Amino acid sequence: MVSKFYINPVKFLIAVSSEQFSQPTLTIGMELANAFQAQATIAYVEPPVASLYADGMNMTRETMEKWGIPQPGVEVLEWAYRFIGEAGYIENYDSEIPFQQSKLVTKAQHRELVLPSTFSDKLRLIMRQGDIIRELRHAVEEDAYDVTIIGASAQRKMAHDLIEYIDSSIFVVNNFNAELDYNLLVCVDDSERTRQAIRTAAVVAEALKMKVEVLTVSKTTRFGTGYSNAHQWALDYLDHKGLPHRGIKRTGDPVETFINEQGTDKILVMGSSSGSALKKFFRGSKPQQTLEASKGPILIVK
Amino acid sequence: MVTFKTRTHSRLLSNILYWIDKNRWLLIALLAGLVLNLIPTPGDISEPGWRTLSIAVMVLILIVSEALPLAGVALFIAVAQVVMGIADSAMVASTFMSDAVFFIMGSLMLAAAIIHQGLDARLALGIIRITGNKTSRIMIGLLVISAILSSFIGSHTVVAMLLPVGMTLVRYTATDKKQTVNLSALLLFSIAYGATIGSVGTPSGGARNAIILGYWQDLNITEIDYLAWMKYVYPLLILELPFAVLVLRWVFKPEYNNLDSAVRKLKVKVAHSGIMTGQQKLSVFFFLLTFLGWITLSQRLGLGIIAIAGVLLYLAFGLVSWDDINRNTNWGVVLLFAAAISLGVQMRRTGTALWVADNLIGLTGDMMAASMPLRDAFIMIITTTMANTLSAAATVAILGPININLGGDPVTAGFITAISSAFGYFTATAAPATMIIYSSGMVRSKQFLRAGWRMGLVSMALLMLVTMLYWPMIR
The missing domain is CATH 1.10.287 (Helix Hairpins)
Structure with missing residues (x-):
């Protein structure tokens, strides 16, 4: 437990899409939430319905409810409920008691079920409908989440939208294998958010008992003062925290090197870009390119 | 304190870019x-x-x-x-307001009133009594009943009533979805395809039909009434059904050929609904009365006024509350169709429709003017393509005046436009019926194309046959 680090509880938003694809996201998301005694919200965002067919959809939902058939979104929430219940995150969880769809409370923008958590004062399951980025953005705006945890998407534009439009740190759970012992690989340079990324990595490493590797990549063989100082600061900080770590300096293309060093058993941690929004809109950013190319989990710290 | 996030200073530019x-x-x-x-x-x-x-x-x-x-x-x-x-x-x-808009509005409100009567359980019982336990017979039952009902009350209402029946049968057969991938597809696609095929059968089957009728009346082309429409289109509907059975059974070979246990459980489930209540009988009677009005009085009163009178009966006898109608009627759609018809009227009045039609004819080197089958095929392909990306009714509202002006018989052009706009087989989102079954989460998007292109081609071929062989016989 690392609650001593915090004055305010950390808030995690864990986005799930289906039983088939979201198991790793929920596993690591809840592990982190538990470690940080965070307020966790598990969200399912139902795809938007073409407004031309809205009346037909409403009628169908009403008849389905009458027949006792849960909507696909409710099925996902039920699966998430069972999953975290079996993992011991719900107080007095009883697998024999059926999931009650009727207990979902309808709020202005979503439906929700508040659960008694074993590790914090707030654990919620919520269901929203609409464009995924728009809905996650609104959820983060409404409840001021610190981290949004989400599975990887094949859509290229998703990386840009997640980083630029959602006002929280983003943890993309790409090819996460719960059987593996992961370490953290922190990408360090002279950018504004690097220190924040290192601090966050330290907290995560302590919480999940991981080793930290500090990676600095220069395009040329000469490492500038900014890069060298940032690298040294990271090592000193981790030393001070008493966390096992090692420093790596490499020369080459930064994004390519990050990906190569990440391999299959490291969670990449990097600060978000502090460049102009306009530049990032048209040309992207290093975190965005890394997120698009990475084959493993990646945490972008804001 | 360590946090995961530094709140950013100025997000104005970022917000503007997000909006853009x-x-x-x-x-x-x-x-x-x-x-x-x-x-x-x-x-x-x-x-x-x-x-x-x-x-x-x-x-x-x-x-x-x-x-x-x-x-x-x-x-x-x-x-x-x-x-x-x-x-x-x-x-x-x-x-913005015409009998066609009244008709669309009335039909949508009628659908909301009918769904409120809880006839779905009774329908389920009726279907399985006729079909028995065999998967092949149940899918035929769902397809045929769906087609017949949707030709009168619209596809989305029928799918809303039958989808829970299909889903319950699948869920009672096996709890693991992986064991019923094809069975799910077969039953749910039967409902959706039946509803889509049926929706062209009568003017009340879909908004597009009412729109075309409205254009014919406005242009003084023809006075086709409810029964005459059925005479033209119902044979095509009947012809399409066996082909739909063949396509679906060919593409989705079910994992279970017999649904004994599921049917038994379904019977127990729907048996709770007891005998038909007085309210349900009255609601069926009022719909039959409305239907009779469409057949006998539409020339004098207009289809729209009769549909609205039907809704009035449901409201007056307390069979449905205004809240229920209000909740289940998509007023945005009514407004959009009214606006699309208004735009169609302006396209005709200002000569836009004729200009676009002339240019389309010119593009084909006047071949379209010389060959009627070519013109018909052109109308069918362009309408089908557009309807698969746009809504069927909006397609008809905009393409209707253009297609009618493409030379040749405007009645044939109108029918082809209305019918081919219903060929929304190619994607999950092309038609209300397919969209609704997709939203159940029990069928996959790639399955729509697998069955859809076959069904689309068969439907187009059958429409051409009916256009060339049957319609000239009854004109």
Whole structure:
């Protein structure tokens, strides 16, 4: 437990899409939430319905409810409920008691079920409908989440939208294998958010008992003062925290090197870009390119 | 304190970029309209005609991209017509309301009233009593009942009633979805395809049918009534059903050929609903009365007034509350269809429809004018393509006046437009019926194309056959 680090509880938003694809996201998301005694919200965002067919959809939902058939979104929430219940995150969880769809409370923008958590004062399951980025953005705006945890998407534009439009740190759970012992690989340079990324990595490493590797990549063989100082600061900080770590300096293309060093058993941690929004809109950013190319989990710290 | 996030200082630029990003299609539509209005008007079309065309282009982009809510698109059509000097506000207001719009509105409200009666359980019992336990017979039962019902009360109502029946059968067969991939597809696609095929059968089957009837009346082309429509289209509907059975059984070979246990459980489940209540009998009676009115009185009263009278009966006898009707009627759709019809009227009045039609004929080197089958095939392909990306009714509202002006028999052109706009087989989102079964989460998007292209081609071939062989016989 690392609650001593915090004055305010950390808030995690864990986005799930289906039983088939979201198991790793929920596993690591809840592990982190538990470690940080965070307020966790598990969200399912139902795809938007073409407004031309809205009346037909409403009628169908009403008849389905009458027949006792849960909507696909409710099925996902039920699966998430069972999953975290079996993992011991719900107080007095009883697998024999059926999931009650009727207990979902309808709020202005979503439906929700508040659960008694074993590790914090707030654990919620919520269901929203609409464009995924728009809905996650609104959820983060409404409840001021610190981290949004989400599975990887094949859509290229998703990386840009997640980083630029959602006002929280983003943890993309790409090819996460719960059987593996992961370490953290922190990408360090002279950018504004690097220190924040290192601090966050330290907290995560302590919480999940991981080793930290500090990676600095220069395009040329000469490492500038900014890069060298940032690298040294990271090592000193981790030393001070008493966390096992090692420093790596490499020369080459930064994004390519990050990906190569990440391999299959490291969670990449990097600060978000502090460049102009306009530049990032048209040309992207290093975190965005890394997120698009990475084959493993990646945490972008804001 | 360590946090995961530094709150950013100024997010104004980021928010502006977000707005631009999420509203890019709205901006593209406005830009397209601006460009069309800035370039010189071609000599052979009037100024108002060219401006009407620019509105049509913007509307197409807005509907396909859903950059604005449907009701917003409808309001845009009204405002643009007046602001761009195509018609004054009184004329625009009058073109927004017609019997066709009453009919669309009345049909949607009737559907909401019927769904409220809880006839779904009774329907389920009826179907399995006739079909028995064999999967092949159950799918035929679902397909045929879905087609017949949707021809009178619209596809989305029928799917809303039958989807829980299909889903319950699948869920009672096996709890693991992986064991029923094809069975799910077979039963759910039978419901959706039946509803789609049936929706052209009568004028009340879909808004598109009412729109075409409205255009024929406005242009004094023909006075086709409810029964005459059925005479033209029902044989095609009947012809399509066996082909749908073949296509679906060929593409989705079910994992279970017998649904004994599921049918038994379903019977127990629906048996709880008891005998038919007085309210349910009355609601069926009122629908039959409305149907009779459509057949016998539509020439005198108009289809729309009869549909609204039917709704009035349901309300007066307390069979449905206004709240229920209000909740289940998509007023945005009603407004959009009214606006699309209004735009269609302006396209005809300003000569836009004729200009587009002439240019299309010219593009084919006048081959279309010389060969009627070629013209019919052209109408069918362009309408099917557009309806698979746009809504069927909006397609008919915009393409209707153009297709009717493509030369040859305007009645044939109108029927082909209405019917082929229902061939929404190619994607999950092409038609209300397919969209609804997709939203159940029990069928996959790639399955739509697997069965859809076959069904689409078969339907187009059958429509051509009916156009060339059957319709000339009954004209």
